[in-house]
Amino acid sequence: MDLIHDRRTDCYSALGKMTTGDYLSLVRGAHAQRGGITGQREVLKTTTAKRIRDRMISDIRAGAVLPPVVIGVIVDQSVVDDISSGALSDISLFLGAVSRHELTIIDGMQRTAALIDACEIDVSIASREMRVEFWVARSVRSLVYRMLVLNTGQVPWTLARQLSVVYAPLLEEIKNNVTGIDRIFSPDKPGRRVASAQFSSDALVELYLAFSLRKTNVDTKETLSEEFSRLDFVDNLADTGFQDHFYSALSMLVELDKAFDRYDNGNSGRFSRGKEVFGSQPARIGFMVAIAQYVLGRPGLDREIDERSTRMDTVVKHASAMVIKLNGLDPVGVGGFLRLDVLSEILDKKVGQVGRYERSVFVEAFKVLIEDAFEIPNMEPCWRAS
Known part of the structure; x- marks a missing residue:
């Protein structure tokens, strides 16, 4: 060789x-x-x-x-x-x-x-x-960077298609680096979410894209000829800590998902149980993008590598304290904190492009959570931020 x-x-x-x-x-x-x-x-x-x-x-x-x-x-x-x-x-x-x-x-x-x-x-x-x-x-991370920078490609490839080449290794790394995930569904092993910490493989790949691009509306058909998206992705991959930041953010999401899951009011409805918050892909993307923008910087305004690590450590510390607080409450107390009735009312608005609207609601909500260092009496000010 x-x-x-x-x-x-x-x-x-x-x-x-x-x-x-x-x-x-x-x-x-x-x-x-x-x-x-x-x-x-x-x-x-x-x-x-x-x-x-x-x-x-x-x-x-x-x-x-x-x-x-x-x-x-x-x-x-x-x-x-x-x-x-x-x-x-x-x-x-x-x-x-x-x-x-x-x-x-x-x-x-x-x-x-x-x-x-x-x-x-x-x-x-x-x-x-x-x-x-x-x-x-x-x-x-190294393999994705190699493909995006060095591959010529015979036809324009979408970011999602480029990522799909390392789809299995990415999911394997997620399993190894993100503790607490119970199940990952895939086309080969289909299933549906029945509890917290369960995600589809497609959803996780989309979260990876959203976290890197720091945008809630990730067009998975967006081609690599869209140079700004490509450059943002490559710049983040150039940071050796980027992959760890993604895993840390996803770990926070999983821990909060489990903490929210302790609430179940027994009624029917979209947000009648805590697990349904992060059962929603718009909520998951909103959370990941809010963290990405705080840690990595807004698109076109990247933070220095040392500052990224400091900010991520701060978010992890504050989120962990909130998880401990929630786990110390009884299920009714978790429900009182979540204020899902307010969230349901806000999302029940009749608007065009529902998915885009919901993602904007959630990203603004989690920005408030991060800005207030996760120290809030309940989630109402977050849900009403948009």
């Missing part, structure tokens, strides 16, 4: 040769899952795309060498140590180490589809050599 350390993102670029058959065995599962995650761009099925793929298949059969396919993999520290020491310079040893982890196809879905089809037509192609580049990282 030809190994180069990317010191900017602390990734390793490993370029090697392997047989087409070994490559397809390695990534067949990831390819079947559209790159290894839900939401990745599928093999294109338009008439022109099929014609191009047919041309690629005929070129492969004629002996063409394709550009390297790029595979992303998040590994633990022991694998990184073995790579840096040179212990995995042999391709077979390298593959043995990384194949135990979840692989994602960053660049090469169409080429992989063409290789599969070509091998079905001519089995001898499986024994031919091809080039594969692995990007090996310890953090999903």
Whole structure:
């Protein structure tokens, strides 16, 4: 393997040769899952795309060498140590180490589809050599940064589509870094929220986007040609503490969600129980954006890295004190604090673009909570802030 350390993102670029058959065995599962995650761009099925793929298949059969396919993999520290020491310079040893982890196809879905089809037509192609580049990282932050900055991309990709490439590793990091999450639903493991600390995978990815962009109205169809959004995202990823800030904010949300869940008045209605506050995606996004703007700064007005860490420590301290206070109340006391009747009345207004309105209500509410250091008698002044 030809190994180069990317010191900017602390990734390793490993370029090697392997047989087409070994490559397809390695990534067949990831390819079947559209790159290894839900939401990745599928093999294109338009008439022109099929014609191009047919041309690629005929070129492969004629002996063409394709550009390297790029595979992303998040590994633990022991694998990184073995790579840096040179212990995995042999391709077979390298593959043995990384194949135990979840692989994602960053660049090469169409080429992989063409290789599969070509091998079905001519089995001898499986024994031919091809080039594969692995990007090996310890953090999903590094892999996302690498893609957004260094990938050229054949077509404009949305931010959500870029993130979808590292969808599974991001969710795995959330599980490892955010204590208290009970369940994460996904298209492969569907379910519905029946208690606090349960979230859909799509909702968590949207929270990641909202936190980085510091905007409540995240257009997941927004393309990377929207340079301001792309630059905001990249600038935040350039801060090595950004990922930890996101996990801290999400941990606060989970703890408050559990504290709110202790209230249940037994009635029907949208906000009759405490768990329904953060059962609402607008509320979750409002909370994450309010924290992001306080900690990271407003879009276009970024805070210094040291100030970000200080502000996050302050918010965590104040939020933790509020959680302790709520957990010391009985369920009726939690209900009195939440004042969900006021929230219901405010959200019952007949307005256009309900989702946009609700997100604005919640972000303003949680800005008040943060500005008042989480020291409020109840949530009414928050709900009425908008």
